[in-house]
Amino acid sequence: MTRTPVTVTITGAAGQIGYALLFRIASGQLLGADVPVRLRLLEIPQAVKAAEGTAMELDDCAFPLVSGIDILDDAAKAFEGANVALLVGARPRTKGMERGDLLEANGGIFKPQGEAINAGAADDIKVLVVGNPANTNALIAQSHAPDVPAERFTAMTRLDHNRALAQLSKKAGVSVADLRRLTIWGNHSATQYPDIFHAEIAGKNAAETVNDQGWLENDFIPTVAKRGAAIIEARGASSAASAASAAIDHVHTWVNGTAEGDWTSMAVVSDGSYGVPEGLISSFPVTTKDGKWEIVQGLEINDFSRARIDASVRELAEERDAVRKLGLI
Numbered sequence: 001m002t003r004t005p006v007t008v009t010i011t012g013a014a015g016q017i018g019y020a021l022l023f024r025i026a027s028g029q030l031l032g033a034d035v036p037v038r039l040r041l042l043e044i045p046q047a048v049k050a051a052e053g054t055a056m057e058l059d060d061c062a063f064p065l066v067s068g069i070d071i072l073d074d075a076a077k078a079f080e081g082a083n084v085a086l087l088v089g090a091r092p093r094t095k096g097m098e099r100g101d102l103l104e105a106n107g108g109i110f111k112p113q114g115e116a117i118n119a120g121a122a123d124d125i126k127v128l129v130v131g132n133p134a135n136t137n138a139l140i141a142q143s144h145a146p147d148v149p150a151e152r153f154t155a156m157t158r159l160d161h162n163r164a165l166a167q168l169s170k171k172a173g174v175s176v177a178d179l180r181r182l183t184i185w186g187n188h189s190a191t192q193y194p195d196i197f198h199a200e201i202a203g204k205n206a207a208e209t210v211n212d213q214g215w216l217e218n219d220f221i222p223t224v225a226k227r228g229a230a231i232i233e234a235r236g237a238s239s240a241a242s243a244a245s246a247a248i249d250h251v252h253t254w255v256n257g258t259a260e261g262d263w264t265s266m267a268v269v270s271d272g273s274y275g276v277p278e279g280l281i282s283s284f285p286v287t288t289k290d291g292k293w294e295i296v297q298g299l300e301i302n303d304f305s306r307a308r309i310d311a312s313v314r315e316l317a318e319e320r321d322a323v324r325k326l327g328l329i
């Protein structure tokens with residue numbers, strides 16, 4: 001192997017998403033089958049032993065692309081020289097916890113991680129925040145990394161995007177490979193808006209092809225937006241393999257580009273496009289090329305979509321105001 005290994009830092013590495021994610025990164029699915037990786041696993045001290053167990057299993061797979069594995073409980077060391085950072089570890093909401101408590105607890109994680117990225121990550125660092133509330137956690141980390149371009153901090157709505165593709169493909173009776181240009185707007189929460197008005201089914205407008213407003217309003221949108229809760233209800237634990245798969249897709253697309261004529265959904269820092277206040281980390285339709293993303297411009301937004309985008313963006317603004325009040329940004 002002659003290429004310089006890419007350093008990938010994964011936080012929450014001993015958690016359930018971490019377990020589903022690490023083996024796919026190590027096998028080359030994140031960055032490519034010819035790209036060696038150095039893995040940095042960041043955990044809290046109590047979970048380091050479990051992370052060591054996962055690292056033993058990674059060793060036992062004898063992945064040729066893995067050039068090293070470090071297990072750390074220190075953010076400064078974990079992000080030093082990192083090219084890709086997957087921020088998965090977060091404080092889950094527990095019984096009796098208010099939204100403000102959750103934001104504050106996560107601020108205690110994402111503020112120092114943002115600072116550590118600012119201090120030591122590689123110049124080409126790309127950050128994906130998976131840990132919830134993902135958009136606002138990304139905002140907290142980004143606001144503590146003033147030397148890193150803001151566009152390098154993204155949050156994950158690819159799972160929502162993939163969920164929407166799956167639902168639409170079932171409704172239309174086509175393969176997901178026949179679908180393009182679907183968009184998730186807003187927050188990774190129940191207010192998100194999966195938009196099929198610009199999507200295409202085998203090259204034809206999806207909303208017109210489906211032609212079923214009742215299904216769109218009462219089935220498709222709530223099914224996608226509440227899918228996370230439905231998985232928790234069914235599995236007794238939040239989505240893990242599908243979340244890991246979406247994280248792989250998100251970074252792979254960011255690095256390798258979107259297909260000609262298609263786009264994806266990523267929560268990225270707003271430049272004011274589509275009326276989303278500048279600075280909020282909100283999901284948009286984006287194209288990617290040469291490791292950079294761009295918000296798709298010029299889409300016509302009908303009244304139905306406008307109301308839903310505005311509602312989700314309003315929630316993001318409220319979360320931003322709450323963390324600002326807590327002194328976290």
Ligand SMILES: NC(=O)c1ccc[n+]([C@@H]2O[C@H](COP(=O)([O-])OP(=O)(O)OC[C@H]3O[C@@H](n4cnc5c(N)ncnc54)[C@H](O)[C@@H]3O)[C@@H](O)[C@H]2O)c1
Nearest residue numbers: 012014015016017042043047089090130131132156159243
């Ligand atoms: N954006 C999405 O689409 C999406 C989808 C599914 C889950 N999630 C979120 O992803 C997060 C992780 O989910 P999970 O199922 O793997 O949870 P988990 O509880 O199984 O694992 C989380 C891990 O993070 C670790 N951790 C906690 N604080 C840490 C810190 N400061 N530094 C490093 N590690 C730390 C914990 O020790 C634990 O091992 C949750 O917040 C979940 O809600 C997001």
Ligand SMILES: O=C(O)C[C@H](O)C(=O)O
Nearest residue numbers: 132227228229231238239
């Ligand atoms: O962890 C959760 O609350 C749900 C998760 O964000 C999901 O969308 O599956």
